[in-house]
Amino acid sequence: MKTVAESFSHQDIRPVISCHNIVKKYGSSTNEVTVLDKVSFDIYSGEFVAIVGPSGSGKTTLMNILGALDSPSSGTYTLDGELVSNLKDDELAIIRNTKIGFVFQSYNLLTRATVERNVRLPLIYSLVLSPTERKKRIEAVLQSAGLSLGYLKNKSNQLSGGQMQRVAIARALVNDPSIILADEPTGNLDQSTGKIVINSFLKLNQEGRTVVLITHDLNVAGNASRIIQIQDGKIISDELNGNEPKRKLT
């Protein structure tokens, strides 16, 4: 296996995500727990990265920091050229809205709202698209996520788990983010449905999207082009997966 550094040795390529010495501590000074300990890595555009590790390894905390839901205690996190690690709450909200698409383990849909409203949700917090443009965008991302437009007016609690997760993926795509962050996206699904969802991610990745997936399931991680392993708050390995061809960097 080649190391990541060997694969992406082009100095002129700027990473989408750049973490440098990220430290996250919880608790008071007397009873302090270090969850992330000097984590550093870069993720380049078009990569499909799986972050794996046992529970308690700090991967969810890392995910929250990458998703701008949480700030590191120290270290720097740059997303798409913007230094995120010391932004204020509302500035973080803008980052989450425009640059990040979230997919959660438990879907986090508005259960009694229609598919259309769920997918539209990130759009109402940005002023980019006009209401008429929105409809086109919603239909486009639903197709990207692999869900038939026939479900547009269905309430999301009438859908199956796999369908709900694809609605969540469409919602993640709707603001055309720089990265898609997925936290155990197959955790609540059976194996075959999980495969369908993973295939959706692979398809998005093939279309050129950067995907970061967090999982404890090595089978799921096997679909990624690069696997970062975390244990006790530290990266213990960061390797390209198998015989993945070197990607064309855009």
Added chain:
Amino acid sequence: MRYIDLLQETSYSLLMNKARSFLTILGIVIGIAAVIVLIAVGEGATAAVTNNISALGSNLIVVVPGSASGAVSQGIGSAQTLTMKDASLLQQQLQYVSGISPEIAKHFQITFGANNTNTNVIGADPIYSFVHNVTINNGSFFNQQQNNTLQRVAVLGPGVSELLFGSPYAGVGKQIEINGNLFSVIGVANIKGGSGVSSADNNIYIPLKTAQQYLFGQNRALTSISISAMNAQSINTVEQETFNLLLQSHDIQNPANADFQLVNQSSIVASLSSTTQTLTVLLGSIAAISLLVAGIGIMNMMLTTVTERTREIGLRKAVGAKKKDIGSQFLCEAVALTLIGGLCGILLGIGIIEVLSLTRSVAVVTQWWSIAIAFGVSMLIGIVFGYYPAQRAAKLKPIDALRYE
């Protein structure tokens, strides 16, 4: 966030919990309607009292016999101390008056055919109609010539007319018997309002001299002397002068021993309207309390909603909602509840007022300011009681909110 999106999200949220939204709105509806109706009832009572008293005559001072601090009270007007001599004296001496009316009154049996009633017969000078604001609907009031020539003519209140002839304003030209004496009905007065046997609508007016000749006897003392002051400013002067003149005429040194009393109409109006004002305030306060309770209901609902929707708030923040977006959404929901409640409450209140005034069961006066205030207050309640829950929602950290179970 666009306003259209804000309104859409608000309506979705409120429709999501239809029953709860409805009940919360109901609280506001009842509160607002109660404020409007109770203020209208209070104001109606004030207006009714003022109107009834003004209908008795303008700037009126009434002299009645009997002392204010008599050892044995026989009731106002029962003493025998006011005479025609007093009335003449006042007519000669008083300034700033537009009319002085000596009156004698007593209940008599009245008969017309098979119908009969027992009612108040007032013997008075023709000026009575001016002093007491009696207007004639049908026929005419008696004149000085009819008084001087002791004509047996009578003017009926509409209540008496209805009793005897079956409809108000009927009976002109008919002959009625008052205590066995035949009288011609020459006029029927307009309705004045008021209720009970003391209502002016149940009076019969006959010339004073005729009354003395046929019903009361020549030496009968006066029941009252009514004085109409020229204007509201002269009431006190006239009252004082009357008091002094009568004290002199009755040869009384100590004013405390006066054998008559003066009743000033405007002081009655003032004291009665202050009573009814208190009533309005009282009713208004009761309604305001219900509105306050409704406001707390709103706050309770919004706090419950915030807790219930913590994960939703987390999600909204995760996909890019700012503090302001979340805060304004929840505030908007609270204000929408009170606004809808306020509008429905105003409609309900106006409806109830309409029904009350149509059925004439209670006097009501719609106060447009009370509607404006009710509307403003309902908005304010939404903002005040919605602010805290909205802030609580806005301050939630997305990461904690998403984890909330």
